[in-house]
Every structure is written in structure tokens, then in C-alpha cells.
Amino acid sequence: MENNLLEVDKLQVAFRTDKGEVVSVDEVTFQLKQGETIGIVGESGCGKSVTSLSIMRLLGRTGLIKKGAISFNGRELTQLEEAQMREIRGNEISMIFQEPMTSLNPVFSIGNQMLELIHLHMKMSKSEARAYAIEMLKKVGIPRAEQIIDEYPHKLSGGMRQRVMIAMALSCKPRLLIADEPTTALDVTIQAQILELMKKLRQESQTAIMIISHDLGIIAEMADKVLVMYAGQVVEEADVFTLFDDPKHPYTVGLMESIPHLEHDSQQKLFSIPGTVPHLHAMPKGCRFHQRCQHATEQCVTQKPPLLTIQGSNGHRVRCWLYQEEEQVVSGYGQNEVIA
Amino acid sequence: MRKPPDKQTPLLVVEKLKKYYPIKKGIISRTVGHVKAVDGIDFHIYPGETLALVGESGCGKSTTGRAIVHLEPPTEGRVIFAGQDMAALQGAELRKARTDLQIIFQDPYSSLNPRKRIGDLLAEPLLAHKLVPKSEVSQKVDEILEIVGLTKYHKSRYPHEFSGGQRQRIGIARALILQPKLIVCDEPVSALDVSIQAQVLNLLKDLQKEFQLTYLFIAHGLGAVKYISDRIAIMYLGKIVELAQTQEIFKSPRHPYTQALLHAYPIPNPHLRNRERIVMEGDVPNPANPPKGCRFHTRCPFAKEICREQAPDLTKTAHAVACHFPLV
Structure with a gap:
């Protein structure tokens, strides 16, 4: 049997609040193989985003992983130093967030933000990195990529910004892509474009994808297997056909x-x-x-x-x-x- | 099938409605152009009917809703409600018309004043319009809370103590308490979770039956609309491109944009994931500078020469469509 790329075992995440500690994710266990797509579905507050943020170790100062293990590619993420984690983030695991409007920095050009990442993880020269960034933008279907790379985020539409986010997320050829409600802020016709794009890129790169959504339609389109979460727990787990049929x-x-x-x-x-x-x-x-x-x-x-x-x-x-x-x-x- | 609504006289008639917003530039704020949010639309709604207005962001659907309840004066065109031109109304007559025309907003988190108790929020419209004597206000508020599925014990609570679905119920109660004839529902369920969406849609449907309400239901997707509306108008860049009975729109869409919208909707059935479908390319053009000819031609897979030159008119048939080459 193939090795699992990601193994999450009995994960428990808690947040410190004024009213004491609150457990927001409890006993979450799943595995993901190379090239496989897992969908996590649930309503707001069910812990689906917290699960993904704990894999990235982006829980902020108040959140902590209380119990459980997250093993990625043989390494135990919960035990890593912040510096080691930073090498994995954006490089081996990258993430697309829900809000393409707020996840790009408005005062830097698209190119500037892409080059930072490529420069940091890929050790390319400046001109190589720029050519590579333009190539990535073209790959996600951005027209006039040579000009767009010097534009600022506010010049782009929501769909375009989300394409830029995807280009950034994929530029370091991650083993795992976490997409947290990647299309929720977009119109349906643009959503269809982004989902098509993600399917195409998945086929080319064999990236494992964790897609988080409240929309069962998107899960049915994209996922191989599905976790249904409710109030911080996984309540059902099955492959996508079994889940929808039965x-x-x-x-x-x-x-x-x-x-x-x-x-x-x-x-x-x-x-x-x-x-x-x-x-x-x-x-x-x-x-x-x-x-x-x-x-x-x-x-x-x-x-x-x-x-x-x-x-x-x-x-x-x-x-x-x-x-x-x-x-x-x-x-x-x-x-x-x-x-x- | 539900019974066809009363066809004699429409409750609301919208005629050649236009709403332009000026684009200002420079230190003397010169007007350099206009965003044509709504650019000449006509439709009517019969009493007891639900008309859905569907389109993507920036198509002008919310602006239309706001113009109908007189929150924004139209640039051109008329809104005729119960036989009266809204623009001609003043003083007491306008206030009366406003009680008959209510609106429910999309975001239940920002449409309730966080510093007011629910009881006061609901009493406010009654007191403002002096519809009932002060002594009866409290009782009326209790009744309305009951109707929307809350209890009178909620009266002393503040909005932050409620969930999104409950807040939307409060929004509905606030509109309903004036006993309106027509309610503009501006994406009332878009901000809610799936299981809560169904609750609110069911409530809206029950209320419609009980109080003979007429709805203009604004939505960006076709999902909820199928379930609640009698007729659907599809908008694109400030114009209506198709208007027909709900079943017709779903069974045989005639405008390529409507078809693309239907194709874009993700179907919750993994067996259909490899179905044939048209994925529309590109973005919605800027409404400040809409394309010449048919506004959809830049994204239309079937566009021909005439589409770039000449804007098609909405046909006057029961299944109205604005396209030079409608689908069959």
C-alpha cells in the first residue's frame, strides 16, 4: 500500500478565551495520499478551518494543539520549531484562503509578492524568478501576465486575485495544497472557472488537495473522499460516492x-x-x-x-x-x- | 404546481428603470463618467407572486431592489406601486407607501443596531409610523416574534446574542410588523449556513401564504430561487436578459448567459462530475464602460457580428429573452 502523505491522528485544538479554554476541534483523524483530494464539509464553527490552520500551525497566539499528531511526509509537524515550520509553509504545504481581497498585500505589486516567495524557497536569480512568476500566472489563465505582474491587487477582479493566489500557492510545487473555501467569495461563473483550473492543475502536478467548503456541490465536484464535520468533530467519513449515495x-x-x-x-x-x-x-x-x-x-x-x-x-x-x-x-x- | 397568481393587475410595475452613479475625479469633483448600475429595465409583479431577480455581483439587482423601496431615487424611469408613481408621492402618502413596501437585507450581522434590544428594534417601525397606540405596541411585538419562530422572552436581548438565522428572523419580523404588501428580499439567505437557509426559506414561504405577501427575491445563485419563485428574471450588467416562469428557466433556458449560470452551478452528485458543460470565460465587464452591442458578447460562446454592433431587445413574449440568437 502507498504511503500516506499526511496523517492526522486524534487532533484536538483548543483556544484560550476570557471564559476559559475552549476546545474547537476534537478527535479529528484522517489520512491523505499523494494526488488525492479530501473534502471537509460542515457549517460555520464546525472546526473545518481550524483543522486546516493547525496543519499549517497558523493558530495564532491563543490557539494550541492540545493532543494528537500531524505527520506530514514522515515528519511530525506538531514537534517542529517555528523556523523549520516556516520552511514547510508555502513550500511543501501551501494554502489558498477564502478572501482573495484581503489575503494579498495591497501595497505591493503582484510580482513583488510572488517573487518574495519564489526567492525564499526556490533559490532562483531575480530574472529567473520573474520569468518563472510570469509562467505561473499564464498557467492559471491570467491574460497579459507580463503586464499584470507589475499591477497592484486592487486593479484585479476577485476571480483574477484568486488566480494569483493559486499561482502563488503552486509556484513552489507543494506536495499538499489546502484550499479553505477557495470560491466562496466569488460569483458562480467565476467559481466554475476556478474549480476547473484546480482540477487541471491537480492532474498535471499530482498535488494532494485538502478542500474545505460548506457547499456539498463543490465537494461532489472535487473530492475523492469526504469528512463531514459537526461541532468540532468528524461525524462521517467516506469516499465521495458512498457519502452521496448512502x-x-x-x-x-x-x-x-x-x-x-x-x-x-x-x-x-x-x-x-x-x-x-x-x-x-x-x-x-x-x-x-x-x-x-x-x-x-x-x-x-x-x-x-x-x-x-x-x-x-x-x-x-x-x-x-x-x-x-x-x-x-x-x-x-x-x-x-x-x-x- | 402551485396555483397561478392573480393575473389582473400587477402590484408593482417597473418601467424603464435606470440608475446611474456619477464617477467623480479631481479637486473640483468633475463628473467624468457614469456607472450604469441599472440601465433600463422593465418588469411587473402580480399580487401574491414571487419574482426572483438573479445575477452576479455588480449586475444591478440590489440597486433595483433599493430603487423600488425608494431608498435611492431612480435616474430615469418609474416605479409604480399599487397604481401610484412612487416618485410623485410626498409626505403622508409616501409614508403610507413605505409601510407597504419593506425590505429584508442580506447581512443579518450589520442590519440590526447592536445597541438596541430586540423589543425596541421591532417596536421602532410601529412607533415611527404610529400604526398602533403605544399601549398595544408591546403585544404586537410579542405576536410578531411568535410568527417568525422566536419567543417574547427574546425581547430584552441584544442582537449579538442571536445566531445568524435568528437575526434574519428578526429582520423578517421587522419588515413584517408593518403588514406590508410587498417585501424586497435582498439575498436573505446568502450569509447563512445551508441548514439554516432552508429554515429561513421555509419561513418566508409560509409567511407568504399566511399574509398574502408579494416578494421580489434577489439572489446571486439559482439554488434557493428555484424553490421560492414563480418567475425569474436574469440580469446581466444592468439589463434583464431573460424573464420567464421558473420551470421554463430551468428546463429550457434561452439566453446563453442563463445556460452558463445553470452549468456553473456545482451539482451535489459526484456521479455527474464529468458532465458536459460550458464554462464561461472571462469576467463581467466594467459597468462604467459596458461593451457595445449585446453586453454579453464578450463572454458569449455563440457571439456573431451583429451581437457586437446591435443590442438585442427583451422580447414581449411570456418567455422573454434579449438575444439575437436565442437557444431552443
Whole structure:
């Protein structure tokens, strides 16, 4: 079997706040191979962005990785010094953020910002680096790249800025690209362009991609396997086809039913999940979804469900007591997952 | 199918509406040009109907909404509400019309005053318009909170104590409390999470039935629109390019832009990920300097010579389209 490029094991991330420490991501485990794309889907506050920021170790002063391990290409990221981490960031792992408007520095030209990165990691001469930057801009479909490279970010449209961000992220040929809601701030037609571009570049470079989105449509377009997150935990994990054909967790099912489909004839009521996501300071005991779940039982209220493996599936796992029987049959394996 | 809305007299008629914003330059602020945000659009909405206005950012859909509720005077053209020209109204008549025409804004985080309690926020429109005696205001607020799915215990709370979905409910309550006839919903669910979007859309739909409301529903995507609207108008760079029944738009779009919008929408079904589709190239042109001829020709895969020269008019048919070579 191929080696995993990235292994995240029982990650727990907490933030220090005025009201004490708050655990925002809990027990997140997944693996990613070279060239594979994993999608992380969930609503705001579910911890999907924090998961990606902890891989980059960009949690700021208040955030810390409390437990768990992040192994990237054989190195343990949680143990690295800041200086070592800086060599990995932008070089081996790079990231595209949601806001192309705010993630470029407005007082430096596009070229200036790209060259800084290329210069830092690729050890090229000035003229080589410039030629390379222009080549990268052309690759992401920026017209008149020779002129655009000397422009400032405000001259570019949102779609163009996101292309520049992608060009920057890919210029050091990273092994892993983290795309945190890369198209959320863009119009649908521009979103389609950016997704096409990412697919094309993925094919050429075999980069592993972690794509984070609240939009199941984007996940279905891009991902090979999917993590569904709710209130800081992974509630379901499966390959993309299994997840969409046979979702198990009541939250995943609810999420899928609440999107208005374009291809369906629907004049009836939309399905909606009642209530709202629980607050981080007041996580319910037991299953974190039980207050909004129509199948909730006594057990769900009091006991935390573990991530159970569905019998006979290829790594389809779900954090729900409804699938308990199937768990008992697959003895042994699932037991390791039980972390109370 | 839902029953067709009352077809006799439209509640709202928008005629040749234009809204230009001047571009000023230099120390004496000379006007050097205009951003043509809305450039001559016509449509009407029947009582009880929902018309959706769909387009990408900068197409003028929100400006249209704001012009209709009289937040911005139109540069040209007329907005006729219940038979009255809004521009001709003054004083008491205008205030009356304003209670009938309400708006719900996109961002539930910035559209509520953070220093006011919910009870006061909801009482404010009632007191401003003196619709009910002061003694009954509190009771009215309780009622409206109940209707939008909150409780009267929420009255003493401040906006920051609510989630996005709840805040949008407060926005809806604030519009609804004046018993309006028409509500302009300016992207009411765009800022909300998927599971909350469905809640708010269902609420809007229920309220429409209960209070015979008419909606102008503004959105940038086609997802929510399919579910809530009777007819859809697609806007591009300040003009309506297609207007038809919702089913028609989805089943047989006639304008290449509408088709491109439908193709661009990511489908939550991985089995369809390799489907044939048109990905439109380029960006929306600058509305200060729109292209000559058909405004879409710079991005249109089917553009011909005439499209660069002559702007097509919106046809007067039931399925209206502004294109020299409409799709069949």
C-alpha cells in the first residue's frame, strides 16, 4: 500500500478565551495520499478551518494543539520549531484562503509578492524568478501576465486575485495544497472557472488537495473522499460516492436534503434541520447533534458516540449510535476508535 | 404546481428603470463618467407572486431592489406601486407607501443596531409610523416574534446574542410588523449556513401564504430561487436578459448567459462530475464602460457580428429573452 502523505491522528485544538479554554476541534483523524483530494464539509464553527490552520500551525497566539499528531511526509509537524515550520509553509504545504481581497498585500505589486516567495524557497536569480512568476500566472489563465505582474491587487477582479493566489500557492510545487473555501467569495461563473483550473492543475502536478467548503456541490465536484464535520468533530467519513449515495449520519442526511437541487422538480417544502449548532462553551453531553436529531434516544443524550465503521464498507465511518449493531460485528477495529 | 397568481393587475410595475452613479475625479469633483448600475429595465409583479431577480455581483439587482423601496431615487424611469408613481408621492402618502413596501437585507450581522434590544428594534417601525397606540405596541411585538419562530422572552436581548438565522428572523419580523404588501428580499439567505437557509426559506414561504405577501427575491445563485419563485428574471450588467416562469428557466433556458449560470452551478452528485458543460470565460465587464452591442458578447460562446454592433431587445413574449440568437 502507498504511503500516506499526511496523517492526522486524534487532533484536538483548543483556544484560550476570557471564559476559559475552549476546545474547537476534537478527535479529528484522517489520512491523505499523494494526488488525492479530501473534502471537509460542515457549517460555520464546525472546526473545518481550524483543522486546516493547525496543519499549517497558523493558530495564532491563543490557539494550541492540545493532543494528537500531524505527520506530514514522515515528519511530525506538531514537534517542529517555528523556523523549520516556516520552511514547510508555502513550500511543501501551501494554502489558498477564502478572501482573495484581503489575503494579498495591497501595497505591493503582484510580482513583488510572488517573487518574495519564489526567492525564499526556490533559490532562483531575480530574472529567473520573474520569468518563472510570469509562467505561473499564464498557467492559471491570467491574460497579459507580463503586464499584470507589475499591477497592484486592487486593479484585479476577485476571480483574477484568486488566480494569483493559486499561482502563488503552486509556484513552489507543494506536495499538499489546502484550499479553505477557495470560491466562496466569488460569483458562480467565476467559481466554475476556478474549480476547473484546480482540477487541471491537480492532474498535471499530482498535488494532494485538502478542500474545505460548506457547499456539498463543490465537494461532489472535487473530492475523492469526504469528512463531514459537526461541532468540532468528524461525524462521517467516506469516499465521495458512498457519502452521496448512502449517507448515514442524520446530520449528513439533513444537510443533503436541505439543499435546493437544480435538477429536481421541487415545489414542496425544503427539508430543514431544526435548531442551531450548539455553542462551543456549552457542548451538549452525549452526541453533539442529539438536540437537532429526530432519531435521538436516551443513549444519545448521555453517551458520546464513537466513530463506528460501517460493516462491509471500505472505510465508511460514522459517529452515531444508530449504527451500533454493525459495530459489534466488526469487533476489534472499531474498539480502538472509542475515545470517551 | 402551485396555483397561478392573480393575473389582473400587477402590484408593482417597473418601467424603464435606470440608475446611474456619477464617477467623480479631481479637486473640483468633475463628473467624468457614469456607472450604469441599472440601465433600463422593465418588469411587473402580480399580487401574491414571487419574482426572483438573479445575477452576479455588480449586475444591478440590489440597486433595483433599493430603487423600488425608494431608498435611492431612480435616474430615469418609474416605479409604480399599487397604481401610484412612487416618485410623485410626498409626505403622508409616501409614508403610507413605505409601510407597504419593506425590505429584508442580506447581512443579518450589520442590519440590526447592536445597541438596541430586540423589543425596541421591532417596536421602532410601529412607533415611527404610529400604526398602533403605544399601549398595544408591546403585544404586537410579542405576536410578531411568535410568527417568525422566536419567543417574547427574546425581547430584552441584544442582537449579538442571536445566531445568524435568528437575526434574519428578526429582520423578517421587522419588515413584517408593518403588514406590508410587498417585501424586497435582498439575498436573505446568502450569509447563512445551508441548514439554516432552508429554515429561513421555509419561513418566508409560509409567511407568504399566511399574509398574502408579494416578494421580489434577489439572489446571486439559482439554488434557493428555484424553490421560492414563480418567475425569474436574469440580469446581466444592468439589463434583464431573460424573464420567464421558473420551470421554463430551468428546463429550457434561452439566453446563453442563463445556460452558463445553470452549468456553473456545482451539482451535489459526484456521479455527474464529468458532465458536459460550458464554462464561461472571462469576467463581467466594467459597468462604467459596458461593451457595445449585446453586453454579453464578450463572454458569449455563440457571439456573431451583429451581437457586437446591435443590442438585442427583451422580447414581449411570456418567455422573454434579449438575444439575437436565442437557444431552443
